[in-house]
Amino acid sequence: MQNQSVVTEFVLLGFSQNPRVQKTAFVVFLLVYIATMGDNMLIVVTIVCSPALLGSPMYFFLVFLSSLDACFSSVVTPKTIADMLRERKTISFEGCLMQVFGVHFFAGEEVIVLTGMAYDRCMAICKPLHYSSIMNRRLCCVLVGVAWTGSFLHSIIQISFTFHLPLCCPNVIDHIMCDLYPLLKLACTDTHILRLLVVANTGSFCIFIFSMLLVSYGVILFSLRKHSSGGHRKALSTCGSHIAVMVLFFVPCIFMYARPPSASFFDKVVAIFCMMLAPLLNPMIYTFRNKDMKNAIKKLWKRLMVLSDEK
Numbered sequence: 001m002q003n004q005s006v007v008t009e010f011v012l013l014g015f016s017q018n019p020r021v022q023k024t025a026f027v028v029f030l031l032v033y034i035a036t037m038g039d040n041m042l043i044v045v046t047i048v049c050s051p052a053l054l055g056s057p058m059y060f061f062l063v064f065l066s067s068l069d070a071c072f073s074s075v076v077t078p079k080t081i082a083d084m085l086r087e088r089k090t091i092s093f094e095g096c097l098m099q100v101f102g103v104h105f106f107a108g109e110e111v112i113v114l115t116g117m118a119y120d121r122c123m124a125i126c127k128p129l130h131y132s133s134i135m136n137r138r139l140c141c142v143l144v145g146v147a148w149t150g151s152f153l154h155s156i157i158q159i160s161f162t163f164h165l166p167l168c169c170p171n172v173i174d175h176i177m178c179d180l181y182p183l184l185k186l187a188c189t190d191t192h193i194l195r196l197l198v199v200a201n202t203g204s205f206c207i208f209i210f211s212m213l214l215v216s217y218g219v220i221l222f223s224l225r226k227h228s229s230g231g232h233r234k235a236l237s238t239c240g241s242h243i244a245v246m247v248l249f250f251v252p253c254i255f256m257y258a259r260p261p262s263a264s265f266f267d268k269v270v271a272i273f274c275m276m277l278a279p280l281l282n283p284m285i286y287t288f289r290n291k292d293m294k295n296a297i298k299k300l301w302k303r304l305m306v307l308s309d310e311k
Helices: 019-048 057-083 093-126 128-134 137-163 180-184 192-226 229-257 265-288 291-310
Strands: 009-012 090-092
Touching: 009 093, 019 057, 019 265, 019 291, 057 093, 057 137, 057 265, 090 093, 093 128, 093 137, 093 180, 093 192, 093 229, 137 180, 137 192, 180 192, 180 229, 192 229, 229 265, 265 291
Parallel strands: none
Antiparallel strands: 009 090
């Protein structure tokens, strides 16, 4: 029987205990985080400063998605980077719960936004004549409101799983961050039911939404047969970008929450990919093959150069 005590902080074992690995990871993670913030903020500023793009539902959602990626990465990454330089990596009980809340809040919003983007593409390709009337600004704002409300409720449910959980010493978490499964491992009681609830609330939800989105894009790709070759290529490129981002987000989510928990090194790698690399790759995927975005970035750059010359 383990001794139950009042836990005020947790010790994170982090990515590695090897000092050389930690120093290398510090440099890599810092560069990735800077690039992530730069890429996502570039997309936000470019679209906000381009009224023609901002008026499109797809780019309206893209601004929201890029903002979410920046916030999502900022929940865990800065502390993970700072911990690389610390011998003892700790996080307070309140900070741990806030980290769990933040991760699931922004991830929940991203799920709904990706669903909204899939619906937008479905309407644009399958019902082009009614697209403007269906995907109006009011519907876009409603979907954003649903994203905020739904993700908040989802996060509150996640926090409620662990808030009153009796925790035992040692208070060591073998991970780079606080999350539900590592916290449940520290419980002084049977957590079988709670683990099933986590799977139902997060894992099964990810599988269901991912399957639904795959079907939606399958319908879209099937409908593309009716389009001209030029329109077919453009729509296929856009849908390909959306599918790539969707896979980058949902596959790690399913791996982390739709299976029995473990404490393997691979779990940390998946978490790093989900929290750091996916938010970095998303803006690149959306801009590399998007002529409208590339042209808007060039125009913004020229405007900035003109302003700097005037000074």
